[in-house]
Amino acid sequence: MEWRWEFAWEILPRMLWATGNTLLAAGVGYTIAVVLGLVLMLGQRTPYRLINMPVRELVEFVRSTPLLVQLFFVFFVAPQFGIKLSAWTAGMLTIGLHFGTYLSEVYRGALEGVPKSQWEACRALNFTTGYTYRRVILPQAFPIALPGMGNYLVGIFKDTPLLATIGVAELMHTANALGAETYRYLEPYTMVGFIFLIISLPTAMGLRRLEAAVARAQGNTRH
Amino acid sequence: MDTTHPQVLPEGSPLVRFSGVTKCYGPLTVLDKLDLDIAQNEMVSIIGPSGSGKTTVLRVLMTLEKINDGVIYVDGEPLTHMPKAGGLTFSTERYLHERRSKIGMVFQQFNLFPHMTALQNCVEAPMQVLGLSREDAEERALNLLELVGMGEKKDQHPTRLSGGQQQRVAIARALAMRPKVMLLDEVTSALDPEVIGEVLNVIRSLNSEHNLTMIMVTHQMGFAREISDRVCFFYEGKIAEQGSPEQLFGDPQNERTKQFLHAVLDAS
Numbered sequence: 170m171e172w173r174w175e176f177a178w179e180i181l182p183r184m185l186w187a188t189g190n191t192l193l194a195a196g197v198g199y200t201i202a203v204v205l206g207l208v209l210m211l212g213q214r215t216p217y218r219l220i221n222m223p224v225r226e227l228v229e230f231v232r233s234t235p236l237l238v239q240l241f242f243v244f245f246v247a248p249q250f251g252i253k254l255s256a257w258t259a260g261m262l263t264i265g266l267h268f269g270t271y272l273s274e275v276y277r278g279a280l281e282g283v284p285k286s287q288w289e290a291c292r293a294l295n296f297t298t299g300y301t302y303r304r305v306i307l308p309q310a311f312p313i314a315l316p317g318m319g320n321y322l323v324g325i326f327k328d329t330p331l332l333a334t335i336g337v338a339e340l341m342h343t344a345n346a347l348g349a350e351t352y353r354y355l356e357p358y359t360m361v362g363f364i365f366l367i368i369s370l371p372t373a374m375g376l377r378r379l380e381a382a383v384a385r386a387q388g389n390t391r392h
Numbered sequence: 393m394d395t396t397h398p399q400v401l402p403e404g405s406p407l408v409r410f411s412g413v414t415k416c417y418g419p420l421t422v423l424d425k426l427d428l429d430i431a432q433n434e435m436v437s438i439i440g441p442s443g444s445g446k447t448t449v450l451r452v453l454m455t456l457e458k459i460n461d462g463v464i465y466v467d468g469e470p471l472t473h474m475p476k477a478g479g480l481t482f483s484t485e486r487y488l489h490e491r492r493s494k495i496g497m498v499f500q501q502f503n504l505f506p507h508m509t510a511l512q513n514c515v516e517a518p519m520q521v522l523g524l525s526r527e528d529a530e531e532r533a534l535n536l537l538e539l540v541g542m543g544e545k546k547d548q549h550p551t552r553l554s555g556g557q558q559q560r561v562a563i564a565r566a567l568a569m570r571p572k573v574m575l576l577d578e579v580t581s582a583l584d585p586e587v588i589g590e591v592l593n594v595i596r597s598l599n600s601e602h603n604l605t606m607i608m609v610t611h612q613m614g615f616a617r618e619i620s621d622r623v624c625f626f627y628e629g630k631i632a633e634q635g636s637p638e639q640l641f642g643d644p645q646n647e648r649t650k651q652f653l654h655a656v657l658d659a660s
Binding site for chain 1: 454455456489492493495496497499501503504505506507516517520521549565566569
């Protein structure tokens with residue numbers, strides 16, 4: 170089988186349209202994950218065992234099972250219990266929850282990365298707990314969380330092809346369909362890989378720069 | 393109900409009173425029924441071997457740690473406790489929040505906010521806690537930064553400052569709250585030898601020119617001797633001996649004090 174440029178050119182519009190869906194899926198999934206991760210982290214940190222125990226169990230459970238299994242469960246099994254979700258909704262919620270648990274760990278690590286002495290300084294200055302979080306702890310935790318948050322942004326993006334298995338019309342799904350229609354797989358799958366590459370690489374680079382810029386803005390550099 | 397601890401201290405009582413204060417970490421008793429009075433404008437140094445409970449005295453007074461027994465009074469009012477039904481009960485966070493600003497603390501490791509400039513470090517609490525306007529808070533902070541010789545560095549982040557400079561900013565930050573009593577917790581222990589002097593000079597001027605009430609935990613025996621109105625030697629959670637610097641350093645009575653002074657003075 171030889172690479173055919175005219176075929177690649179011909180399917181490009183559909184591939185680009187599907188890229189839009191992939192980006193949408195990654196964006197929505199990430200947004201859910203970022204917010205849900207915060208909720209899960211706070212849930213784990215509350216002193217009330219009735220809340221923090223179940224949340225901890227849920228986080229451990231979701232982190233220890235594969236995303237693909239979770240997707241299949243939510244999309245194929247849940248309907249048998251009367252929970253019928255569209256492929257998009259099921260996909261976004263599942264990815265959001267899955268990566269939300271990872272992000273909750275990132276947040277937790279970041280909060281614990283702020284020295285205990287910062288809390289004590291705030292207490293000695295008589296700050297309220299809310300103000301301590303807002304002005305002192307979170308601004309210092311954010312740069313610590315940023316690399317992990319960035320990794321999972323790229324991670325979610327690269328895991329969106331799993332959504333093809335439940336029928337979300339993203340890149341992989343479109344490449345599958347094109348292959349089935351034309352019996353040519355070389356060009357669609359190569360293009361999928363290439364598109365992922367040209368989006369992932371600059372994103373990762375951009376994130377590095379962001380990390381450096383945030384560190385600079387916070388005065389945490391010595392040069 | 394505890395009847396040995398009144399709800400209010402009578403007029404003319406000391407600024408700070410530890411009354412039978414006990415603090416335990418698990419099975420370890422770090423403060424053992426401690427009684428200690430600090431008068432207005434008094435400069436008290438606390439010395440003693442490590443593990444003798446001297447830093448804990450400051451930490452429980454700053455309400456960074458809860459005590460297990462006894463009561464601490466500040467300004468005639470109970471701090472660790474609040475009045476309830478004719479007696480005293482442990483303070484709520486809200487009760488503490490209304491009183492904690494009377495106490496300021498400077499830490500061994502400075503604990504400045506690294507994402508804020510020197511000025512911002514000093515402005516936050518007066519604005520947030522005391523409700524000062526930004527102009528008033530900045531004016532107050534600038535005066536204090538000048539006082540500690542850090543006026544020119546007001547826009548620097550802590551990472552750009554030396555240890556001695558950071559500690560001077562930390563002193564200004566605590567002073568900005570106009571506390572009635574300042575707690576200095578081994579403020580020179582983390583510093584390079586060549587910058588210790590600049591921090592001690594600041595404390596000297598606070599003592600001589602501004603007459604602040606201060607409790608200082610220190611390993612700088614020479615400084616404690618020079619500056620203190622009273623020196624307390626702590627041993628195993630108790631005050632083993634206290635007195636004027638001349639008396640405690642010149643003519644210690646307690647065997648433990650003698651041993652300790654012997655050891656530290658030999659070492660330096």
